Amino acid sequence: MSSELKGWKQIAPAGVCSKSSSSFLTGDWKTYTPIRDLEKCTRCLTCVIFCPDGAIRWIPEKKDIAFDMNFCKGCGICANECPTKAIKMKLE
Amino acid sequence: MTAQEWKFNSKDIANKPELFLSGHRACAGCAPATVLRLVMKATRGPTIVTEATGCMEVVSSIYPYTSWATPWLHTAFETAAANASGIEAALKILKKKGRISQEHVDVIAIAGDGGTFDIGFQALSGAVERGHDFLFLLYDNEAYMNTGIQRSGGTPHGAATTTSPAGRAIPGKLEYKKPLADIMVAHNMEYVATASPYYWKDLITKVRKGLEVEGPAFLHVFAPCPRGWRSNPAKSIEYSKLAVETCIFPVWEAVNGEYSLSIPSKVLSLAPQRKKPVSEYLKGQGRFRHLFRPENKKLLEEIQNITDKRWQKLLKKCNLP
Amino acid sequence: MLSKVDQKMMALAGDQAVAYAAKQSDVDVVAAYPITPQTIIVEKFSEYVANGEVETEFVCTESEHSAMTASLAASVTGARAFTATASAGLALMHEMLFVTSGCRAPVVMAIANRALSAPLNIHGDHSDSMAQRDSGWIQMYAENSQEAYDSIIQAFKIGENTNVLLPVMVGLDGFTLSHTLENVQTFSDELVHEFIGPRKIPDVLTHEAKKSPFKLDPKNPMTMGPIALQNYYFEFKRQQEEAMKNAIEIIKDVNNKFADLSGRKYGNGLVEDYKLDDAEIAAICLGSTAGTMKTVVDELRATGTKVGLLRIRTFRPFPSEDIISALKNVKAVAVMDKSMSFGGNGGPAYHEVRHVLYDLPSKPFVVNYIYGLGGRDTSPVQLKTIYVDLQQILKTQTVKEPIKYLGLRE
Numbered sequence: 001m002s003s004e005l006k007g008w009k010q011i012a013p014a015g016v017c018s019k020s021s022s023s024f025l026t027g028d029w030k031t032y033t034p035i036r037d038l039e040k041c042t043r044c045l046t047c048v049i050f051c052p053d054g055a056i057r058w059i060p061e062k063k064d065i066a067f068d069m070n071f072c073k074g075c076g077i078c079a080n081e082c083p084t085k086a087i088k089m090k091l092e
Numbered sequence: 093m094t095a096q097e098w099k100f101n102s103k104d105i106a107n108k109p110e111l112f113l114s115g116h117r118a119c120a121g122c123a124p125a126t127v128l129r130l131v132m133k134a135t136r137g138p139t140i141v142t143e144a145t146g147c148m149e150v151v152s153s154i155y156p157y158t159s160w161a162t163p164w165l166h167t168a169f170e171t172a173a174a175n176a177s178g179i180e181a182a183l184k185i186l187k188k189k190g191r192i193s194q195e196h197v198d199v200i201a202i203a204g205d206g207g208t209f210d211i212g213f214q215a216l217s218g219a220v221e222r223g224h225d226f227l228f229l230l231y232d233n234e235a236y237m238n239t240g241i242q243r244s245g246g247t248p249h250g251a252a253t254t255t256s257p258a259g260r261a262i263p264g265k266l267e268y269k270k271p272l273a274d275i276m277v278a279h280n281m282e283y284v285a286t287a288s289p290y291y292w293k294d295l296i297t298k299v300r301k302g303l304e305v306e307g308p309a310f311l312h313v314f315a316p317c318p319r320g321w322r323s324n325p326a327k328s329i330e331y332s333k334l335a336v337e338t339c340i341f342p343v344w345e346a347v348n349g350e351y352s353l354s355i356p357s358k359v360l361s362l363a364p365q366r367k368k369p370v371s372e373y374l375k376g377q378g379r380f381r382h383l384f385r386p387e388n389k390k391l392l393e394e395i396q397n398i399t400d401k402r403w404q405k406l407l408k409k410c411n412l413p
Numbered sequence: 414m415l416s417k418v419d420q421k422m423m424a425l426a427g428d429q430a431v432a433y434a435a436k437q438s439d440v441d442v443v444a445a446y447p448i449t450p451q452t453i454i455v456e457k458f459s460e461y462v463a464n465g466e467v468e469t470e471f472v473c474t475e476s477e478h479s480a481m482t483a484s485l486a487a488s489v490t491g492a493r494a495f496t497a498t499a500s501a502g503l504a505l506m507h508e509m510l511f512v513t514s515g516c517r518a519p520v521v522m523a524i525a526n527r528a529l530s531a532p533l534n535i536h537g538d539h540s541d542s543m544a545q546r547d548s549g550w551i552q553m554y555a556e557n558s559q560e561a562y563d564s565i566i567q568a569f570k571i572g573e574n575t576n577v578l579l580p581v582m583v584g585l586d587g588f589t590l591s592h593t594l595e596n597v598q599t600f601s602d603e604l605v606h607e608f609i610g611p612r613k614i615p616d617v618l619t620h621e622a623k624k625s626p627f628k629l630d631p632k633n634p635m636t637m638g639p640i641a642l643q644n645y646y647f648e649f650k651r652q653q654e655e656a657m658k659n660a661i662e663i664i665k666d667v668n669n670k671f672a673d674l675s676g677r678k679y680g681n682g683l684v685e686d687y688k689l690d691d692a693e694i695a696a697i698c699l700g701s702t703a704g705t706m707k708t709v710v711d712e713l714r715a716t717g718t719k720v721g722l723l724r725i726r727t728f729r730p731f732p733s734e735d736i737i738s739a740l741k742n743v744k745a746v747a748v749m750d751k752s753m754s755f756g757g758n759g760g761p762a763y764h765e766v767r768h769v770l771y772d773l774p775s776k777p778f779v780v781n782y783i784y785g786l787g788g789r790d791t792s793p794v795q796l797k798t799i800y801v802d803l804q805q806i807l808k809t810q811t812v813k814e815p816i817k818y819l820g821l822r823e
Contacts, residue, residue, distance in 0.1 A: 008648035008655075012617040013578065014489075014517045015649055016627070017158035017636040020620045021115030024157050029120060045102035049292050050329050052125035054114045058106035071114040075121035075318075076326030089326070138631030142486065153639035158620050163629040165489060166638035167482055167512045174479035177472055178444060178486025178494075179629060185441045185470040186492055197631055215482070218475030 026053065030074025032089040034067060040086035041065075047078035047087065095300035105296065108133045109161070116159040117151040121325020123332060124148050124231040124315040127289050128202070131229055131313075132162070134299035139198045140165075140179055144172035144207030147238040147317075148231060170211040173219035176201035176226040198303045199226040205246030206236040209270050213245075220279045220308045227302040227309045230272070233317035241320040245270040248340075249398065250391050251379045253320075258382035263391055268398065276310040277346045283309040285345040290333035291356045294343060298354075301345075314341045322378020334373040337366075339403040344410065351409040361412045370396045416676035420598040427558040427590035428453030430597045431497065431523045431583075434565035436461050436469075437605040438521075441492035444472040444483035448502040449535045450587040451525040455497065477502035481509035481520075488518035489637055491628035493569065493612050496520065499587060500527035503541045507548070513580045514549025514653060516638055517627075519572030520580040523565060526554075526700065526751075527587035528787045536788020537587030539699065540752040542728075543761045549653050551581040551660055552729040554699040558595040560679060560726075561585040566605055567667050575615040576659040586701040588788060598675070608674065657730040664727055683732035685724040686739045688714060692721030694803035695740065697766060698749040699725050702785065702796075709796045720800050725762065733769040740770070745778040745803045749819075751785045759783075759816045778806050784819035791820050 012018060048056045048065055055071040056078060058064075079087040111132035118125040128148055132139075142165045143149040149166050152159035167175055180199050186192040201219075203212050208230040216228060235253045236242040243253040248269045252258040256265035276284045283305045287295040295313065302309035314332050318325040335341035342357040353361055360367045371392065374380040383392045407413065425433065432454045435443070445455045462471045470487075474480040477498050484494040498506065503524060513520055524542050528534040542552060551571060555561040561583060568581040585591055600608075616624040617635070625633030641649060661683065668682025679685055687707050689695055698706055703724040713720045723739050725732070740746060748767075750760025757764065763781035770776050782799055784791050799819070806812055 005644055006648070008651040011156075011645070011648060011652075012619075012627075013649070013652055014515065014627070014637050015155050015639045015641055015645075016617050017153065017620045017639050018156040018618060019158070020161075021113050021152070021157040021159040024115040024117075026115060026117065045106050048106045049102055049130070050126055050289070052118060052120075052122045052129070052328075053116070054110050054112070054129055058103060060107065068114070073120035075328075076324075077121055077126075077329050080326040081329050140490075140629050140631060150640050153636055155639045155641040155645050156620075158636035158639065160636050161634055163631055163634045164636045165486060165629055167485060167516070168508060170478070171482040171509075174474065174482035175486040177474070177479070178442065178483035178488075179490045181442045181444065181470040181472050181483065182487035182490035182492035182494075185468065186490075189441070189468055192491070192630075214475060215479050218479055221475070222472065 025070045027070040027072055030072055031092060032074040032076060033069070033092050034072065034078050034087045035090050036067070037086045040084045042084055044083060046081050046083060050077050050081050052077065095297050095304055098297070098300060100296070105133050111135065111161045112152070113159040113161060115157065117154060118147065119319050119325070121318040121328045123289055123317065123328040124204070124233055126329065127231050127295070127313050127315045130289065130292055130295055131200070131299050134296040135198060136300060136303055137198065138195055139200060141200050141202060142166070142172060142175035142179060144203035144212055145169040146204035146207055147233070148202065148204065150238055169207055170215055172201040172203040172207050172212055173215040173228060176228070177219045177222065177224045180224045180226055200229055201226055202229045202231065204237070205230065205232045205234060205244045209245035209272050217279065220276065220281060223307050225307055227299070227311065230312045231315040232312060233315045233320060235320050237317050237320045246272065250383055250395050252382060253379065263382055263388050273310070273312045277349055280349065281310055282307055282348055283345070286312045286314070286341065286343050288314045288332040288336050288341060288343055290329050291336065291343060294354050294356065298345065320379070323376055327376065331373065334368065337368045338370045338373040338399065339367055340370060340373055340399055342403065342406055344406065351406070353410050353412065361407055370399050416674070418600065418604055418674050420600055420675065422596050423599050424594050425558060425597045426453065426592050426594050427561050427585045428525060428592065429457055430558045430562040431565055431585065432457035433599065434562045435495045436467050437600070437602045438495070438566060438569050438609055439493065439606055440469050440495040442470045442472065442484065442487035442494045443496060444474050444480045444487065444494070445496045446474050446477045446480045446498065446502060448477070448499050450527055450537070450591040451497045451499045451523065453591065454523055454525070477505045478509060481506040481513060484520045485509065485513045485516060485518045488520050489516055489629055491614060491630070494520045495522070497523040497525070499525040500529055500541045503545060504529060507545065510545055510548035510550060512638070515649065517578040517656070518580060519578055521565060521568040521572060522580065522582045523561070524582050524584045525587045525591040526584045534787040535587070537589050538751045538786045538788065539584070540786070542582060542584050543752040546729055546761060549579065550729065551579050551727070552584065553581070553727050554584045554725070555590065556701055556703045556724060558585070558590055559597050559677070561590060562597050562599065563671065563675065563677060566609060567671055569609045570667050571660065571663055573612050574663050575613055577656050577663055578615070579653070579656050579660060584700065589701045604674070608671070660730050661732065679726050680724065681735060683727040684735045684739055685726055687722040687724065689721035689723060689739055689743070692719050692743055694745045694800060694807060695721040695723055695743045696747045696749060696799050697723045697725060697762065699728065699762065700751065702749065702751065702791070705793055706796060709793050709800070713797065713800055718800065718804070731765055736766060736769055737773065740777060743777050745806045747780050747782055747799045747803055749782045749784060749799070753783055753786065778812055780806065780812055781816040782819045783816065789820050795820055
């Protein structure tokens, strides 16, 4: 979070937010990190669907998914729901 | 292309832009966050979202950060449906007066069980009676989670919350879960449905169907909370599946009052042997842990009984044996 | 002062005048709930809607709380919103009044001032709107139905001013004004439209780093009403105070512009002084009582007593400078309150007047008269006793009873 706080003359009225939360990184919340077995992964995108933080994305050009560790909170839903058990949660 | 015609797979959904952005402060394993991501993927065009005070509102709008890529308004706890009423009325008249473009804008009111079952009920009932064109989306984590897990009208029988703790004299909440979706059907709504995030295709289709209704639509989505339920965060989506498989939270639709089971619950009506006992769902959750003590055996049986009764009632409404 | 425009005289009760003013003000959304003595406002408006006389979306909400919420939500979607209430309805809106001013939504609301329960009372006093003086709304009190009509029209112009962006409540005394027929000079629809002008929405910087009109619009997404923690909430409140400060000049300006058209002025827009120039003793009051007090002043003046009256028209923002200057020659002042602040050593107007006079090198005596609660009628004879008491205070240079209850049976 930015440590430079603005004064009342500088901020928009009515609390209109000035920053997207995509600049607020929550990746340091995690204790466990998802590790994916590339062989077992069938690219079904179940993990992409279920991630509460949208931290797993489908990259069409790469025909593969990517984990964004800046936002992954290590909840383990992806590992739990993966139909081929391709994801394991490892203690960081 | 209507909801019925829209065929989509996980890639189609993954390719749609995220409108509920990462960087929100929901707990790890928060199913309501998954629900909101999926609901926003189901939108079909210009959308305005309004939310009641609650977990999803607070985690997504901590000034100066916002997780909303759509216009978004929060005013108070009981006001999701009243906000939607005002927004919808404004859009209607401004279009009529030619002050804004004639493009259709979907209005979605989002609230937790607090802002829907209890304090938000009046505004919801009023907005529905007046026929405003909006979708009311309830994400039900079965307690006032944001303020510290206090009981709500949506908290199920036997659950321990901070205002209905499992103590020596009273074993958790004695009252029963308010049959809210049925109450909304009784408002003569064109579309009322229940959904569970594990069955994400069903959820997304129902959101679309709700948006398509020209008038009010209501969608009750089950959304496990690992913090409040004291359950494993990794299993939040699994619990949303178990809730359906045990018939604790059946998924169905009521179109103009005519009930029909959605496939995940329909299979259980056709093959009742596949129905799981409620204990499978209850056992991993800290809020139900006291039920597994010998002195609470009767309570556990009661929960199975009321679940069975409610299931039978629902089957009847769906004209199923 | 002569009117520059054609006006039509209509026989209207206060509520009807308010409804008519709202009708003419090109209001987009009216979300309201009925409550005595405001009911005629919503009923009249419903008639206009049913007859196709207005292009307004009329939402009959299920409570006043939702009425205020829907008005606020409509306003931040870009619509011009109007509503009305009284008494318990205003009390029920309490939470949302703060949200409305916090969201800087320029909603205009008529208040048919009525007593608060318990016990239940449907008649006029100022307890409802006085209890909301901290809510961040501009507050005005009309002396007669003409002023109620005029003030509603002015309220849109004041509230929507981009240096203000605050909601405005216009009070008219329950039954005394709301239900009593009066000759009201009215304008043409076109003139009202022209006077108020279309709603100007200022630009704000959003999270997409764009400057966009401050409203809910899918083309320019913005987040309104977030949670602001300890590190930011204070700054937003300071912004509201600045808006209140800006409102002072704008209210005066709108009052002048309105006078240019109509020939009618309400003092300087904030306060109206009546025969104060050489008055040694004066009373201060709000609302319709001022009308009766002016008659009392005239009668006393006819007997040679130098008395005057100051009517506070705008209570929020509180016109400190104007009150100080109006009372500069006055030696004893009676502040009349049609509401109470229990346990607070007098009524709200009394508190605020004494407060602004405190730092003066030479202060007048300031006393308080609580009167008219629950619609208790106060006769000119009773009102005259205020000036008699003030004369006694001047003569003896002491105040025996700083707070008196006029018309109360002991």
